Amino acid sequence: MENTGVLKAGKILQRVVLNISQIMINRYAEVSGDFNPVHVDVEGAANSEFGGTIAHGCIPLEPLFQGLSEALRRPDLPLETQISVRYRKPSRPGDRIHLEARVLETGSDGNVKIAFSCVNQNEQAVLEGECLVPTENVRCEQKEPT
């Protein structure tokens, strides 16, 4: 698979949008098993120091995964993909998070460096970082025999 050509420096990735709702957070609690009250107890969280429920940390990262997938034209992350992320603000029900990402450089080794932010409706980055994605000689990892 050869994607370097479509991931030249300066390319802007698709502006993937994720609307965060309490229903989404509740569903994610079921997925993860993390039912901490700060995520799922709407009334309790409103009366706590947090002032309302907050999304699990994985949720606002999701637009990045979808943006990478679209840019790479493959559904999975290439093996050895590296993601570096810094959390800047919590995400809450009602937030509308979108991805802002662009290719910084494409190395001669086929590694593509991408800078990204996940930004809320108030133009505040809730998280930001960089990723390094191998795009040459990547293979799909077959299921191992069981």
Next chain:
Amino acid sequence: MENTGVLKAGKILQRVVLNISQIMINRYAEVSGDFNPVHVDVEGAANSEFGGTIAHGCIPLEPLFQGLSEALRRPDLPLETQISVRYRKPSRPGDRIHLEARVLETGSDGNVKIAFSCVNQNEQAVLEGECLVPTENVRCEQKEPT
């Protein structure tokens, strides 16, 4: 909040376990809106180059969030937490992923560096990395007035 005392170098974080199932992956598809066939089309994925469905990238990262939360004794990530992760193998239904993490060092600034791997039932790291967590003078971010 002051957690440095309980996060001394060498401390091993709780071995959080996550059992990945197709039901979990389907639920995560609903949360994220990412219904790519490689995640949810069991028959199609089995006949594809992937040899079966694979979990969305966020899912095998979840044990880290829960392990950090338990170690820090707070439900959210402190603001400015940094996570660096490298994906090593895909995760699949039937996989049992556990967290292996330990504190590398605690800086005089209260930043705690933690090395982690999420490891499957075959003792293969599906992802690994480091995080840097501020533990001093951390505050909860109040909900902003709307």
